[in-house]
Amino acid sequence: MAPKKAPAKSPTRISGGAHASTSAGNGAARPAAKRPVNTARGYKRPERLEDGYIIEDKTGKKTWRVGPVIGQGGFADVYLVSDKASKPVTEGTAKHVMKLEPSDNGPLYQEVKFFKAAAKSDAIAAFLRERSIKSLGIMEYISSGVMEVNDKNLRWLILPRLDRNVQQILDECDGIFSRQCVILLALQLLDILEYIHKQGYAHADLKATNLMTGLSKTDASQVYLIDFGLVKRFMDDNKHIPYKEEPKAAHDGTLELTSTDAHKGAAPSRRGDLQILGFNLIKWLTGSLPWSDSTDPNFVRSQKITYFQNQSEFFRVAFPDGAPKEITDYFKAIRDLQYHDEPNYAKLREIFQKASKDVKARKSDLFATASAAQESVDSADSVPVPKKRATRSAAVALSIGTSEAPPAKRGRKPKA
Template identity: 40%
Template sequence: MAPRRAEDLQVKRIAAPGCRLPTRLPIGEILTDITHKDWKLGPRLGYGGFGDIYLASDEIHKSVTQDAKYVIKIEPHCNGPLFVEMNFYIRAARQHLINKWCENQQLSRIGVPSYEGSGSHIYKGERFRFLVIPRYGVDVSQLFNNYGRKLPTKLVNSLAVQMLDALEYIHSHGYAHADVKSSNIVLENAPTIPESPRAYLVDYGLAYRFRTAAGMHKPFVHDERRAHEGTLEFTSRDAHHGTHSRRGDMETLGYNILQWMCGRLPWEREQGGMDHNSDPDHVHAQKELFLSDIAHFMSVCFPDRKKPPAAIKSYMKYISSLDFQTKPHYSYLRSLFKPREKMESVTRLLGSNLGKRVVADENIDYLRPKKMPYLRERRPCKPVNCQGRITRNHHVNFQTATFSWEEVLARHPDRMAKSSLVQNVEDDVFNGLTPPPSPPPPSLPTYAMLQVIKRMKDRQAGIYRQKTKANEELKAKWMTPAMEEVAQLKKKVQSIMSMPEKSISPRVTRSRVARLNRK
């Protein structure tokens, strides 16, 4: 969410999904960054869905005035966008890295803010994360509204070239901005807007690392969790799928340039902006349709002009022809918005033949739009076990055998059974289903085998007879001690019960034993 001015309090502030709004910090609060440098907090300058923006100064003994040189972005420690932005600034936006890039590219400046400091701060038991960057002036969205939703061509060309320089620097460090829009492009604080203002690209809360740790470009993968990420009217086709690349940043910048020139994108409302009930999938489908036909796209954006601006038409035609992992030709794209450069410079950049074809032929393969990859694209079938896979388009010709009872009755039944048995055994062996043969028996039989053989011979001779359980006595060898004790008690009880009643001695009790002892 783009930061709002602090004075625009008519709109109720709403936290971004999954985030919490921070507590407002008092003026004069001292924050210490990771390098132990102190920063003094000033009035709140703006706010967003993730955190607040305050004026700040490194002169802690003085009060922070409205002409402060720095701003501090603060958000609760549980939120995430500022953490991503801090990592980007630490890795890619340090002052010595920017100076080295400008020296190698022979540039006086680059439109990327420099890293000044960052750290954590605790206020009333709540932990905050903060980032310090230079302060700038008005953003391009306010400038766009002040000009009646159409910027001058000279100003648009200047902004386009500066943003291409900034994106080239960001991409060289393996990052994609993923949220290029007017409110994230700020100008230097000046009393009047010059013809060629110095613009800076800010807000890296959605910065995406499109390269892996090994330096390889991440593949195109649909991610439903990050689908339609960014600002809906400027979201690239790749971002609608939940992934980002250099091509996505170029496409997003193209939508901004187109809006600055014509005032409204085809999927926006008549007065500009998107409806709160807009369907992201429908917007995505419109972008796919328009980028597949650039001529129709330009006619819709510029209905009052016979010929649309050549720069933006060539720009969008080039973007529609880029592959997902292809590095954009930044020099060629910058040359489109530099009116002083002649065609010879473009020819030197892209080659003499290609330079001529860019102007002469609009239907060349180099500028033809390429279709985006379909998410559920069917892959070719791979062979399994050296055999082709059976798919819907694969038809097998089955030959049905003719059946005749005369042939069946003419055959001998025993031979038919034997032949079918042999055929089944051969098929099982061929398919690897026959179990391995049993090992041969030992040469000398064991004692158990001899006992079994003797019993088999006795049964054949009629000598062996199985004993009945009635005549079989209890064998103590297979009984446990407890079972033997129970069996003995059972025998004793049976013997006592079989004796006559007179011979049975009276029951021995304690009282009877006492009487016997008295006698």
């Protein structure tokens, strides 16, 4: 069914699942001119929507007005949107964003499935009550759908708007966070991962670029995990999926940070997410990992397996001046996890809660003292954060070639 025809000088109206006919002239909105963007290999880019498009959300019984593009990636565009369709969408008023992708791309399809199944407001509220915490870095699912624009099907997902990307903050700190900041991040991320895992999903791609701060002043010290394009359900009928290595899926995720399971082609799991978190914590503290300058996936895989088995050597190379106790304790706690094991999240939190007391860290100080260069050593047992160092020269010598790695793999395309 065709959408209602928009009057002159009014936004173009699109109904979810309906054909959207647009035309130039008479002030009607039309797709904006395409701009050169690096598109991920094997994927398509979405049609560009002009400021003022209207989407009729029949499921949520709302009308959304599309504003300006605020982000573009290899798969999708991100727009500001508002449920006040009669008013222009501006940076100052928009409280939501819309992610837009061709419907046959895999990443947004996976994200929509996750948010619809696991990020409803009642599920998040129940977890907050269970854990007696005030906030959690999981965006609440708002709405989603598929629409046709210029004979092309586009999938859209609307979520709450966030503020700063943690990678940008990290860059401002010369690539290294203070020990205090990393401890606070670890505590928040353990809560987030526990919630996701309780819903039966693994994220598989935790990293600074996939973390953002809350939009409001009261939420500025809360980080949110984003980009669920690699999310995988590891529970099937209340049973953990079996461990199985698939060569075609080997090295899925971000090469530098992905888990050893992912390198072997096994599906994401709880232990994999915790391992990825550990690699991030070390990178945030030191600026790099022993394998950071390698693009050879087989070399990186071997490095991770070797160092994970020989953790004392891992810490010696990563922290020449001595590793923080919370980092060594964390890696020891996750080292023997089996693929199907449920982690002891409370024990892992205790490691960082103790460390936070030692350095007198408060959640409100999350990024206030983020820079390692400004961090003061207040106690005798505080561990200095090492400066950035060379990576591959310090790595364990392995006889592996240096073939180029493929781009980071993403979610599979949806089945027809």
